[in-house]
Structures are given as structure tokens and as C-alpha cells.
Amino acid sequence: MASLVGGAALGAVFGEVFNVLHDTVKCVGSDALMFKPILKSLQFNLNLLAPVVEEIRQLNKKLDHTEEETKSLKEDMRKARELMGNLGRQEWDYPLQAYYGRQLTELNEAIVMFFQGTLSLKMGRLSCLVPRPPDFTVWLDVPLEVLKTQLLKEKKQQLLLTAPGGCGKTALMKRLGHDQEIKGKFKGNIFFVPVSKTLNLMVIPAGVLLTHIGSSPILLILDDVWSGSEFRLEKFKFDIPKFNILVTSRTTLPEYSFTYDLKPLNDEDAMTLLRHFASLQDGSSHIPDDVIKKVLYQSFSSLGKEYSERLWRVPTALKVIGGLLRKNPVEAWCSIAENWSNSHYIFNSNSDLLDCLRKSLEFSDHEVIFKECFMDLGSFPEDQRIPVAALTDMWAELHKLDDVGNNAIHNLHKIATPNLANLVRKRKDAGEINKYYNEDYVTQHDLLRELAIFESCQGPERQRQRLIMDISGNTLPTPKVEVLVLNFQTKNYSLPEFMDNLKVLIITNYGFFPTELRNFQLLKSLPNLKTIRLEKVSILSLCKAPVLLKSLKKISLFMCKIGQAFQNFTIQVSDALSNLMEINIDYCNDLVELPAVLCDVICLKNLSITNCHQLSALPNGIGKLVNLEVFRLGSCTDLSELPESIRSFYKLCILDLSDCLCIRHLPKDIGELCNLKELHMKGCLNLSKGLPPSTTNLEQLKLVICDEEGLGFSNHDF
Missing domain, CATH: 3.40.50.300 (P-loop containing nucleotide triphosphate hydrolases)
Known part of the structure; x- marks a missing residue:
């Protein structure tokens, strides 16, 4: 029923199904007394929604939204109608009563969520x-x-x-x-x-x-x-x-x-703004007016008087210039600006501001990596958040940075300091041993993105390190590509062929509904593929045509449909993913139970399953993952317990259970995790009885993050 939430594009058929469901709820209310409270709430919410269904239908007709886009939504409504038809039964055993009660509750919650539009408010992009x-x-x-x-x-x-x-x-x-x-x-x-x-x-x-x-x-x-x-x-x-x-x-x-x-800045506002952006790192903003005026004039003078007077009144230009200056003492500002005034670049007539901003990319020889990373930001669509995790995957291969992300964050800070991008860090308790960056992202002004693309497009096309282009057909013009970032919005997509050297594949679907990859099996022909990141992609085809990915080391799935991906698998997963070391699953809401076949991937070192709100169980066989070092289950709100078999995780350093609301107790032998260094339990509201006595055996434990009021203990207990 959960998939009822999220469809803004609702057509005529949806309206018909909605009306049938609405009428049925009214009729069965008196025949199913034990469900009366939830039915009453459901009818109330349907009454609220009913007046706008016709407007929704008319609006989507005008916007050319198709019925096919709401197929899953309509199917859920039909199932709900069948559920209503069964509520008139007179005899109920407890399992059936619990089952139907849960189904009704989920339907009601879905209606409420739809009515409030929370899906669109929660999904950042x-x-x-x-x-x-x-x-x-x-x-x-x-x-x-x-x-x-x-x-x-x-x-x-x-x-x-x-x-x-x-x-x-x-x-x-x-x-x-x-x-x-x-x-x-x-x-x-x-x-x-x-x-x-x-x-x-x-x-x-x-x-x-x-x-x-x-x-x-x-x-x-x-x-x-x-x-x-x-x-x-x-x-x-x-x-x-x-x-x-x-x-x-x-x-x-x-x-x-x-x-x-909107008028350009006047002289006073331009000086005020530059003074603000150039405020020294010690917080001091006492910068003499004559210095500010001289910097304003000299910074842009190489463009000529006409362009100079226009561009130093542009806030974005002042923000970048100020970010560059604040790293230096005030005494050096005028000489720095004078050096800029002697620089000459050739741009097209519409690139005046880019010409100005290009000064911000003048890094020293040992810092050229920061310019390379800045240009990589142009690989992502305009006005979209860029996941730090995706950049980490790219840079681990392109620039040989660590695949954990620490170096990536350092480079992003270097890019953000001169205001070339904005780094947003979401989680404050990520720990010290292994940072967690899955919730962090980067944003960038569209002009700065244009600058990144402009810099990437210099030189003959065949000699460029980056190609940013529209792909037509299934063939890439450059088969030697090692990192491929695919951005699209469509219901079905076919991967391009002939990518024998590919090492990193990042696929992002910016549409409402998951994309079906038609030729996922093509990946088995990529002998060097190390990293896959998929966002809003359906990988149901994985079980239809098993794919051997023997070189794959890391796979990340964000908002993907994976609930059926490993069912009826015809080959051993341990053979198909023989070198896989890291799995990240985030916001995959059709994941109810972790597939048992994944427990055979014994090389796995990092398993992260976060924000999967339907996940209710982990297989007991998970204990076979004896090489696991990091295990994250953050915000899996329906998960009630951990298998006792996790006691075999002798190499585990980090266990993250943040915001697992339903977990009531931890395995009694958790103390056998002899190498555990971090334990994250913030938001585990039902862990009111504290931890098992065996936790006193966790001699390596260095960091515990929890709600002390709820658990009644603090770090010194360990």
C-alpha cells in the first residue's frame, strides 16, 4: 500500500478507482466494527481528498502526464478495494485481524501522506x-x-x-x-x-x-x-x-x-558585499575603504572599463573574489588584484562573467587537484544536489583519492572556501573511525557550473579528460571512458555499449518513477567495472538475466526498486560478486527483508542499509559475513531486532543503529564483537532497558552515541 504515496500525476482511471474505494469505505463501516476507528479515520481522509481528484485529473491532462506513469498507484487502489470487500466477515482469528488491521493502517497513512504532499517535500530534488x-x-x-x-x-x-x-x-x-x-x-x-x-x-x-x-x-x-x-x-x-x-x-x-x-549593485552595496565576503578568517571585517575600492577596480580591469564597471556590481563575482582574498592578509590584496588585472583570457562575447570567475581557478601546481575536482562538478545537472557519495566514487578512480571519502571532503572544503560550491553536511555524529557521507551533498550556482563545463571543454575533443554531452543511441563516441555519469529522466533506458575500459558507473534518474534498465546484463561484459551507483532505478531484471560482476567492489543503490532483485537467482551470488566489498542501500522502500543470498558475499567489509522503512527482518545467515567491518542500519524504522548470529562479526568496528525506532533489545552476546570501536544508537527510543551485560566485554569500544535519557547510561559505562 505504501506505493500509493507519491503520485502527483493522477489520471482519469485513478479518479474512477478512487471513487469506487471512497464509496466502499462508506459501505463497510457498519459491518466491520472491530476496524471502526481506523475506517472512520480513513473515510475522513478520503473525504478531504475527494474534492480535488477531478482537478488533479484535469491538470495532469493539461501537463501531458500519462496513465502509464500511475500504473502502480492505480493497482494499489484496486487492491485496497478488494481489501474492503473482505472486511464484512463475521469470524476473525487473531492473525487475520492483525493482518487486515495493519493493511488498513498503511492505507490510511498513505492517504494522509498523499494529501499533505510529504513525498515531494521530503525528496530533495x-x-x-x-x-x-x-x-x-x-x-x-x-x-x-x-x-x-x-x-x-x-x-x-x-x-x-x-x-x-x-x-x-x-x-x-x-x-x-x-x-x-x-x-x-x-x-x-x-x-x-x-x-x-x-x-x-x-x-x-x-x-x-x-x-x-x-x-x-x-x-x-x-x-x-x-x-x-x-x-x-x-x-x-x-x-x-x-x-x-x-x-x-x-x-x-x-x-x-x-x-x-533587478538593478546592479550601487557602489556602496558593492563595497559592503565585498567586505562581507572577504572578511578575514579570524572574523575581522575592518578593511579600509581605499583597499576595497582598489581591489574592486583592479580585479576586473583586464576586461576593459565597460565590462569592469558592470561586473564588479555582480554579487556572484564579488562572492568568488572575496573568497579568494580572505585566505590572504589585507596587505597582499592590492598586489593580488593587480596580478589579476594583468591576466588576459579569450572568451566569447557572452562570457564576461566567466572570464572574471576564471581567476578563481588559479591554483598552485601542488593544488591542481582542486581545479580538477571543481571541473568534475559539471558532470551533474544544473540546479540539482550532487551527492558527496557520488563524488567519492568518481574521485577514488579519477584522482586516486581514498574510497572512504575523507580526502573528498577535504577537496570539497578547498573548493567551497573560495565560494566555488556549497558543501552541506547533514549528520553531525558521524564518528571518527569511518566517516559517513551518504547524507551530504554539494550545490553550485549555475554560472559556476557553466565555468566548470567551459574549462572542461578546452582543447580538441579527443584530447579532453571530460566529455559532457547528450548521448543519442546506444554507443558512446569514446570507448576508452573509465568513469561514466548518466543523467536522464525516462521510464526505460538502455545502457550504451562498447565501454570495455569502464571502471565507475553512476546512473541517476531525475524522474518521479524508477527507471527500468533494459540491458543490465550488458555490465557482465565490463571486465574492469569496480563501482556502480544507481539512483531511482529498478533492477528487477537482475534475476531475469544474472550478471557476473567479478571485478565489482562497491555497489550503491539509492531510492531503487530492489525487492525482487535477488529472488530466483540461478547462479551463486558468491560467484557473481566474488570481490564485492561494500554495499550501500538507501531509501529503498520495497526492501522488506535483506535477501539471504547476500549473506554468501563473504568478502563484504561494509554493509549499509539506511532509511529503508519497510525493512523488518535480517536473515540469520548474516553471521556468515565474518569480514564485515562496518554495519549501518540507520533509520530502518520497522526493524525490531538483530539476529544473534551477528556475534560472529569479530572484525566489526562500527555498528550504527541510529533512529531504529522499533529495536527493543540487542543480541545478548553482542559482547563478542571484540573489535567494536563505535556504537551509534541515537534515536533508538525503545531500547529502554539498556544494553546486555555482555557489553562490558567490548574493550575496544571508544565511542557510544545515544540518547542518555532513554537508555540510562553514558560513555563512561564502557
Whole structure:
């Protein structure tokens, strides 16, 4: 039933199935008294959802969303209808009563989640929440008041904000979305969607939008719309009362009721902004005005007077320049800026700002690796979060960094310090022995991404280290590629052929629904493949055509459908994955039980299963993984216990059970984990009885992270 959640694209057939289910719930309420409370709640939630089903159907018709995209959703609704038909039975044994009670509860929770639109709010790349505004945006005070005045009017509007790239359009939208007066008017109905060069209709969560229709008005912010997308914007001019659209663009677009041109910085604001971004690392911002003025002039003077006066009024340029200066004493700033003024680069006429920003890539010879890593960021789509884990996989092969991620984080800090990217660290208790970076990500301004791509495209194509391109057909033009990053959005996809040298494969599907890889078996022909990372991919085909991946050392599955992947496997997994050392499974919500066949991968050293909320059991055979050093089960909220067989994990250094809400006790012989150094139990709310007595035998234990109030012990107990 859980898959009922998540479909914004609901069509006519869904509407029919919904109506049948709605009527059935009303009818069976009096015949199934033992389920009366949950049925009453379910009927209440269906009543809330019913008024918007027709609007959802009409909207998706307008957006060209197909019925095929909601096949699994409609099937769940039909199953729910069959479930309702069985509730009129008069005799119930306890197992059946528990089973149907659980099914009803799951259905009700799914309806609630759909109605609130929480899926779109939780999934970072599909999120419509307005991102947090930058800390320092003093130059945007006046534009903010102008836009607020317009939006606070009681009427339906279509507003346009224009400015060149890097001038603060997105920052202004973030401030606007968090303004208290704007939030007071629109309540929770403010939706922020980054659009960029390619307007992707699937990023608009239509169902979420319409489920918020009510007495409060709606504000839809479409950020960074490029010229040529005007005809597509017509699809979002809905006939909905109090529906406001605010579009930001680098160019003027026609047919808007109000247009505001964001002006460049004035002299005072430019100096204030550079002073802020260049504040010394000791926190001091007392920098003489004459130094700031000289730096402003000299930093851009190589571009000529016209471009110089224009570009030092661009906030993004000042942010990068300030980030470069703050690493040096103030006394050296003028000479550094003078060196920049003597630099000359050849760019096309539309690359003035890139010319300026290119100065930020002047690393010393022993730091050239940082420039290489910066250019690698251009391999990912615009306005998307870049997982640190994906960068770690790339850089372990491309730049021979450690595959744990410590060096990757160091390099990212070096890139983030001059404001070339933003590194977001999510988890604060990752430990010291083996860092955990699966929740961390990088964001980047689109201009800086353009800079990364521009730098990557220098020189003859056949001599480049990176190729960023659209692939048509199934053949790569460069068969010598070693790292392949595939970004797409489609229901089915075929891997390109002839990649004999491939060592790292990163596949990311940016659509709503998992992609079926048609020729997954092609991977067996890649003798050097070491690392696979799949995001939002269905690997059901794994059992249809078993794949021998003898060189594979690491596989990561994020938001993938893998529940059936290892069923009816016709070959020994120990043969197919004979050298596999690391498995990461994250947000794979159809995983109910870890496949027992994976327990035969005895070379495994790192097993991470996190945020798999349906995972309820681990096979007892997991004890065969005697070489395991890291075992993570964070946020597997339905997991109630660990098998006693884990006592054979003699090499285990890290056990992470963070936010495993249902775990009530640990194996009694956990003390036999003689090499355990870290134990993470924060959020294990049901571990109220503490730990087994054998934990006193954990002599190597150095770090315990827990909720001390709930468990009644602290680190010194060990």
C-alpha cells in the first residue's frame, strides 16, 4: 500500500478507482466494527481528498502526464478495494485481524501522506519548499519590498523578475518565500521550483499543488526560466482563484502583468558585499575603504572599463573574489588584484562573467587537484544536489583519492572556501573511525557550473579528460571512458555499449518513477567495472538475466526498486560478486527483508542499509559475513531486532543503529564483537532497558552515541 504515496500525476482511471474505494469505505463501516476507528479515520481522509481528484485529473491532462506513469498507484487502489470487500466477515482469528488491521493502517497513512504532499517535500530534488535564504542580502531590501507590495494585493497575478546571471534573483526569491508577511498571506502554499535551461514539466508536483487548493492563495515560483520556454509556461496559467506565478529569468519574457528589473549593485552595496565576503578568517571585517575600492577596480580591469564597471556590481563575482582574498592578509590584496588585472583570457562575447570567475581557478601546481575536482562538478545537472557519495566514487578512480571519502571532503572544503560550491553536511555524529557521507551533498550556482563545463571543454575533443554531452543511441563516441555519469529522466533506458575500459558507473534518474534498465546484463561484459551507483532505478531484471560482476567492489543503490532483485537467482551470488566489498542501500522502500543470498558475499567489509522503512527482518545467515567491518542500519524504522548470529562479526568496528525506532533489545552476546570501536544508537527510543551485560566485554569500544535519557547510561559505562 505504501506505493500509493507519491503520485502527483493522477489520471482519469485513478479518479474512477478512487471513487469506487471512497464509496466502499462508506459501505463497510457498519459491518466491520472491530476496524471502526481506523475506517472512520480513513473515510475522513478520503473525504478531504475527494474534492480535488477531478482537478488533479484535469491538470495532469493539461501537463501531458500519462496513465502509464500511475500504473502502480492505480493497482494499489484496486487492491485496497478488494481489501474492503473482505472486511464484512463475521469470524476473525487473531492473525487475520492483525493482518487486515495493519493493511488498513498503511492505507490510511498513505492517504494522509498523499494529501499533505510529504513525498515531494521530503525528496530533495523534487522539493517545492523554498530553500533557506543566504545570510547576507542587504542589497535586496528594496527589491523585496517592491515584490511584496505586488504579491500582497488581493488578486491573481503573473509577475516577472529579470536580471543577468549572478545578480541575486534566486537569493531574492528565497528571501521572499521566507518573509513573514508573504508566509502570512500564502500560508503553506508557497512552491519553489528551479527550472533552468530545460523546463521539465515533471518537476512540477501537480497533485501536491492542487491538494493545497483552499481558502488561502497559492504562490508558485519558477526560478531561472530561460528564453525559449515561454510556450511551456502557458501550461501553468491555471484557472484557479488567487493563483500567483512569479517567474525569474535572465531575459524579458512577454505577457506578464508586472515586470521588475533587478538593478546592479550601487557602489556602496558593492563595497559592503565585498567586505562581507572577504572578511578575514579570524572574523575581522575592518578593511579600509581605499583597499576595497582598489581591489574592486583592479580585479576586473583586464576586461576593459565597460565590462569592469558592470561586473564588479555582480554579487556572484564579488562572492568568488572575496573568497579568494580572505585566505590572504589585507596587505597582499592590492598586489593580488593587480596580478589579476594583468591576466588576459579569450572568451566569447557572452562570457564576461566567466572570464572574471576564471581567476578563481588559479591554483598552485601542488593544488591542481582542486581545479580538477571543481571541473568534475559539471558532470551533474544544473540546479540539482550532487551527492558527496557520488563524488567519492568518481574521485577514488579519477584522482586516486581514498574510497572512504575523507580526502573528498577535504577537496570539497578547498573548493567551497573560495565560494566555488556549497558543501552541506547533514549528520553531525558521524564518528571518527569511518566517516559517513551518504547524507551530504554539494550545490553550485549555475554560472559556476557553466565555468566548470567551459574549462572542461578546452582543447580538441579527443584530447579532453571530460566529455559532457547528450548521448543519442546506444554507443558512446569514446570507448576508452573509465568513469561514466548518466543523467536522464525516462521510464526505460538502455545502457550504451562498447565501454570495455569502464571502471565507475553512476546512473541517476531525475524522474518521479524508477527507471527500468533494459540491458543490465550488458555490465557482465565490463571486465574492469569496480563501482556502480544507481539512483531511482529498478533492477528487477537482475534475476531475469544474472550478471557476473567479478571485478565489482562497491555497489550503491539509492531510492531503487530492489525487492525482487535477488529472488530466483540461478547462479551463486558468491560467484557473481566474488570481490564485492561494500554495499550501500538507501531509501529503498520495497526492501522488506535483506535477501539471504547476500549473506554468501563473504568478502563484504561494509554493509549499509539506511532509511529503508519497510525493512523488518535480517536473515540469520548474516553471521556468515565474518569480514564485515562496518554495519549501518540507520533509520530502518520497522526493524525490531538483530539476529544473534551477528556475534560472529569479530572484525566489526562500527555498528550504527541510529533512529531504529522499533529495536527493543540487542543480541545478548553482542559482547563478542571484540573489535567494536563505535556504537551509534541515537534515536533508538525503545531500547529502554539498556544494553546486555555482555557489553562490558567490548574493550575496544571508544565511542557510544545515544540518547542518555532513554537508555540510562553514558560513555563512561564502557
